[in-house]
Amino acid sequence: MASPSPLSFPALHASHGGIWMREGDETREASKGRAISIAAETPVILLNAPLAGQRLGYPELNGLDLLELWAFVHPARFLVPTPKGLAEALGLETPQREGDIPALYHAAAQALIATLADPEWAEREGAWTAAQSLHRLRWPWAQLVTPHLPTPKEAERWLFSKLPEWEEAAARPAPRTVTLNGEAVLERLDALTGHGAEARPGQRAYAEAAAASFAPRALRNQPNMLLAEAGTGIGKTLGYLAPASLWAAEAGGPVWISTYTKALQRQLDRESERLFPDASVRKRRVVVRKGRENYLCLLNLEDALQGGFAGRAAILAHLVARWAAFTKDGDMIGGDLPGWLPILFRRNGTTALTDRRGECIYAGCPHFRKCFIERASRASADADIVIANHALVMVNAARGRESATRPPRMVFDEGHHLFDAADSTFSAALTGQEAIELRRWVIGPEGTSRGRRRGLSARLSDLASYDAEGGEAIEAARKNAQVLPSDEWLKRVNAGEPYGPVEALLAAVRGTVYARAEGQDADAGYGLETELAEPDGALVDAAQTAAEALDGLLRPLTRLGKRLEAVIEDAPDWLDGAARARIEGAISSLAWRCDLVAAWLSILSRIGGPADPDFVDWLAVDRFEGREFDIGIHRHWLDPTRPLAETVLKPAHGVIVTSATLKGGGDWSSAEARSGSLHMDRPAARFEAQSPFDYPAQAEVLIVTDIKRGDIPAMAGAYARLIEAAQGGTLGLFTAIRRLRAVHARIADRLARAGLPLFAQHVDPMDTGTLVDIFRDDPRASLLGTDALRDGVDVPGHSLRLVAMEGVPWPKPSVLHAARRLAGGGSAYDDRIVRARLAQAFGRLIRRADDRGTFVILSAAMPSRLLSAFPEGVPIRRVTLDEAIVSVSERLGSGDAFVHDPRVATHGEAAGRE
Template structure:
């Protein structure tokens, strides 16, 4: 027994609560007694928020083994259950205590039994009374790992632990007694991450025609010897091979619309010719899906093609939208005080993960899905780029950026596994011209139109206009975080370029017409401020007036079509359109000015300033397009219906609580 781990353990299920001191048999206790014990001394638990929910005591805190696991083994998969902990740490499986008196005997079962393929039905053969002993064993194993010289995740642990100790992380005191200070300064996260390198453009793929027999042979190699011979799958592979043939006419690629029933094996059916063509022609095939689940499935299937892990990581790239990846600049801001209290602990654990992550994917990647659930209201969304605020080359971490790594890796990959939205946005925007897909397989193609609607739809709502105001003006009042206002991001332009400075100031003044802090309360109180809030208030009144669904009492969101509107709402829309136009004009002028500065750089435009301006041009273009879309939407209010658009008014609510409208 590790002396510094002399803490009791607590396990609570739906049926019972078990409590045990180290080396002692577990005893069954009541909820009230469990809460009292938790108030007296720190308790070792697994998933403290879940235990708190079962005890009905939301303020419960203690030594959560999930947090310790995330620190000791970052970027390692683990099912957050007692059996998942056993398997991840390769522990012997404790059985019930037996014996009596003051010297209980703990029987161990070895080897570990095989689990059902249906998943973690874990606690089969694992009596709940033995789980506290298991928690003690897991804690000892994790703390002992800190002393191992061959611990693979040692680098950065000391530095991270010092920061966690300052945040009063419950495990810091125990861990600091067993983790030795390094002999030399550690390379921590921002110095440890690899940089991407510029690569020459990939040559155009060779013009080749795949033979049906070759595609069928590749399929047999992927399915393996002794696999079931499925004629439908073989026909699928032979037919798919034809889409890779050289074009016969300009702008007329070969296309195939295929439908296959369940069990045909269509995934390997198209992977066989796709991988064969990529290898022979030296080109990239993009495989586009609708769901993250299929992306993960495709990643596993492609491991059959590239058995060596290093070769697989070089040849296969998973691509997702920017909002899925950790933003290093946002993380740096969180580590330097942008996050407080428990949220700051989350930031430190995410930093530990980022140093060992394969690709920085926070949604469906190797970040444990349970990690963020341990921190109430301290969500991980603030650590991603969800609003297109990236400054690209102007970011100090640009050359280590996970998103840029993925974008550049995809240019020389054989297979890129992406989603419909990303493929379409890359086709619509010119920034990734070099990596624009030319050979695409749309799996789950029946969802393509839904994905296009979601990707290219526009919403003029309170939340969206608030984000636009923040992008222009930056944090206001008591808001925290990096300064992201236009004037702050382009301070050199405002200082040295008179025309650019005027455009920035005009945009700032115009943005004051957009909703700011407290906008929702003002609308509910009948005191909207500014043209956009006046429009939102009119929309809210119209939606409530026209609701015939009975959902108002149920507390669900409400919608009504954009038709037969009354005079006040149309008048409010016209005033809102003027406010949108007043912001659109200076942003367009600023964009033109920035392009001129890049084309004919003045003396003060050094490398970092140029990088910031190039990043601002890209971000500015998206905001200008959004404002133009808002203006177009407002222009249709009160006018004739446009058959190319479906417009509606909406009030968004959760359990009766309004949070957006537009």
């Protein structure tokens, strides 16, 4: 029987602008009812089923999704998941009208299926095996794909047998003591920028300043530290890569470059091609590192492929397996796994395929020698450049991980985020979610728990049989862990029927929070919190009881850790290399949990006693849209750069902290306070280079004065008119998800009818990276988002020409912010935060010398004292919305240059008139 053709299935396209269906050779506009009826009766070819289902109001829409077919045919290949992106990737004609898109879907399906018969198809290996499994799982595309895949003549060498094994290597010698030659650094910079590149005096000065940080340090715990603010366009990436790569080559040591966003990690990875053009050499000399929760766990994947997943989740597992055979490094979060792939499976995400719970059994895993995480860790030990992130660098330092390979030289790019990263890393929280995860780690599967969980007894069974004291410690830990919350803990707490001392504590926390919460906040449906001060007797008693129970758990865990260390030292007969590695992994995991419980005990000891001025403690009930999902006690450092300086900065030999907005629109005091340099024994050097861009000619700032605060219809109308005036290319920034959703709901259809696609975080079922890819790819598209889009988004060129903020980005009031505000100078502290946020948001606008754009703030309440956040000389005007629309239309629509206007003032002039 002949295999079915894609043309025998209807093609469906749904957007805010309308719905179109193609059946046979005819395309026509359809109603939602008819589209849903046809999609329910027969598989339809579409692109991004969750997004199309949202447009139809039919969230369970499924069918022949072209993105799933792409993931099968071209795993690990980039694709912008739009009709335009699909057409360009396949070399098809880009549709000019939405009515032409269903025909494109038919053509794309035919092209992808035709690839299966192409002898040059690069991703053929493993396809037949995967297709057979997907056919049994009733994957919709299987009926079209399977007939085009010939049966291989011999068994396919696929995935687990195909992946290479890493090899153990001798420890790397300590770096040699060298001093970089200034001329050699500039020669390396010239080689990286390329022959004939435009001379950049600021970049050369930056490279020379950065080189000083690679000099030998004079005293222990006094690294050569540089704070460097290099404006956008200076070329700071190559500016620090030049001395970093030269030092690595001459000293024989690694340089760790740490970022805050995954986008910059990808950018640095691309820039490394200039250092090592040969791909095989680059793979050895440059390594990207992330936390282990970012990487595919092969043991979890094997479990999923062998029946651990069911339904759509099982299909996802097989598509991930296809990707795993071709991935560069196994990075599932921000790597070469398409960010849109997990979203296609809605609730059946990829989190179960990574090691998010710290359950790794290390050498006890049959795939240990092929593990992506272990390979990256070992590769980084011999690399010249390690591209990591702030969180990983800090966690490794705080937990003593990889101490033998502690990086002697570090560059913190996106340095304005060091404070936030340290705040997260060095905090502690005793919450229901954290406690139940610890219980599961110690005890293992209970009751209805599913998955590949293994408790301490299962992971260390051979130790228990060999060492009686170790076995007793394991059993004591398992028994005492039952004081922790178990399944359904939140229901019991909410019903006033807690079970065990920790659940009783959480019930007392919840009662205190609701008793002290303001009525308006309690009714809003979002998280509640209250300062941990003047606790009542019930909370104090519950804290003491819980502390005794947790201490009872900490003791056997600590004893077990010591027994494991003794086993390593005694080296029994059964302790081969694999067993040693497994026990060393268990020691590391135990140390992490012991530190966690110790932090909880420290928090509980504070309740009812004197306050610790170094910390801020509070109680919280976490809610989303009225639904509670966690309860707990939180502790943060008042100044998290103190532990940052002690654990990360001081042990290094050289540190560079750099950013385009390091001072946040203020002076150096802000950069010093938020980078940790204030706590260093030796003051940091400073470097500053202004952006080479002509901001007065390339950009302007408009402050709209006639939009009333809280008037959602007026704000929505303003966004719609601004986007229409700019003809798309707009990044809309919000400080509240509620307002973002309300504005999007009011304007999306209107803009679609004008041929201006609108996408939004927290609305469209896509990850942030995919949304940015779509926005970058379509100059007529606009994107609405929150903080994640304000920082680290790089969209150069015409695709981003207007940034519109709903208002002044004041800090969210919270217990933690109130404490830091009090310690940091009151309103001056708030001003520093706002100026930094404005500077970062404005930095999204002008990324190249030929960029032009407008920055709009929809708030008459914008204080003039904050306008120093914008570059010197940039024109700033306070205008009505109508005037702003005219200016945006003339500037971004026609491309005319600025016309002199007596109301235009630079930020210096505006501040002088306040």
